[in-house]
Amino acid sequence: MPRHDASELAIRLGREAEAVCRHYLSAGRRAGRYWLVGDVQNTPGRSMFVRLTGPESGKGAAGKWTDMATGEHGDLLDIIRQSLGLVDFRDLAEEARRFLSLPYPEPEKTRTPPGSTSSAASGSPEASRRLFAMAQPIHGTLAEIYLRGRVITRLSGTIALRYHPRCYYRPDEHSPTEIRPALVAAVTDLSGHQTGAHRTWLAPDGSGKAAVETPRRAMGDLLGHAVRFGTAAEVLAAGEGIETVLSPRQVLPRMPMLAALSAAHLAAILFPATLRRLYIIRDRDPAGDGARSNLVARAASFGIEAISLTPVEGDFNDDLRRHGADGLRAALKDQLHPEDVRRFME
The missing domain is CATH 3.90.980 (DNA primase DNAg catalytic core, N-terminal domain)
Incomplete structure (x- = not known):
């Protein structure tokens, strides 16, 4: 967004400073010429104050804020950005215009320059x-x-x-x-x-x-990393999707598990130095078969025992929904190392 557009939006928001605060900082309250709240994440408290009146720009402008606890400061655009977790300025501008009910500008006819880091x-x-x-x-x-x-x-x-x-x-x-x-x-x-x-x-x-x-x-940055449930030591179970991994966890609540989010990323997960046995929570599809084979080979090269856990249906969430926790528990019990049945299964 051009700088003058950002400045214009900040000024327009400043004219509606109290309405902005009531919407995005709803945990706060008005105190004289200021809106008081805990922080820019809308935590209840009084350490952050937003000016509700003042000139349109410059020192003391309406909408300027300071968090006395952290020293952070900014304008109402910053409040919208941080309260919604926005990064792209286009998203921020759209939200500000939506709030102000402003028309959208004509799209620029230029291409993104080579090497642009916006995306x-x-x-x-x-x-x-x-x-x-x-x-x-x-x-x-x-x-x-x-x-x-x-x-x-x-x-x-x-x-x-x-x-x-x-x-x-x-x-x-x-x-x-x-x-x-x-x-x-x-x-x-x-x-x-x-x-x-x-x-x-x-x-x-x-x-x-x-x-x-x-x-x-x-x-x-996803390669090698994952969504983790528990901290792995000697034993770990790894699968693709979040729901797929959370399903066997319903009957193995103490076993550390991770979701790699795709078959390709499952094959590339990094192993903890302490890992000795890896359970591969596979899906019944060609991508799942390929990920399992690659992961078994990688694990073997590190001296890690790899054991595949195979669902009856397409994936373990299908098993959980169709056969219930008891059915899933029975199916998994036959596939786990006996030591892990005693250690992790209820």
Whole structure:
């Protein structure tokens, strides 16, 4: 966005400063000429104050804010950006214009210059960390309703999963951005550092995935990393999809598991130095077969015992939904090492 467009939007937002605060910083309250709130993430408190009156620009302008606890400061565009976890300025401008009910500018006729980092920035590890930080725990949300609809009810130890009620979705680069609820998962490396995020956009009532062409998308640095449930030591189970992995976890709640998010990424996961036995949660499809073969070979080269866990149906979530936890437990018990049955299975 050209600088003058950003400045104009900030000025227009400043004219509606209190309305902006009531919408994006709803946990705060007005106190004289200021709006008081805990921080720019809308935490209750009084350490951040936003000027509700003042000149249109410059020192003391309406909409300028300061967080006394951290020293952060900015304008109302920054509040919108951080409250929604936005990175791309086009998304930020669309949200500001939507709030102000302004018309959209004519699209520029120029191409993105070669080497532009705009798309890379919007999908960067930093952007994924920001998105995850803006999301909330899944308890009592549409994300929990969605998972329970997949018969995934044991959700303790799933801190890698969060819920974002207003996650941006763009069908393609030529379409306007939409706002939809989403299940957000943190992708982390072996040390637990977040490198990416995965989004599953949800139906408005949480009854399933959103009715869009690509309801699942990942962002950030994914290769070798995964969505993790528990910390792996000597034993680890690894699969592709989040629901696929959470399904055997319903009857193996203490076994560390990870979701690599695709067959290609499953074949490339990095192994903890302490790992001695790897369970491969496979899907019954050609991609799953290829990932399993590659992962078995890689594990063997590290001296790691690899054991395939094979579903009766297409994947383990199908098994869980069709045969229940008891049926899934019985099927898995026959495939696990006896030592792990005693250690991990209820």
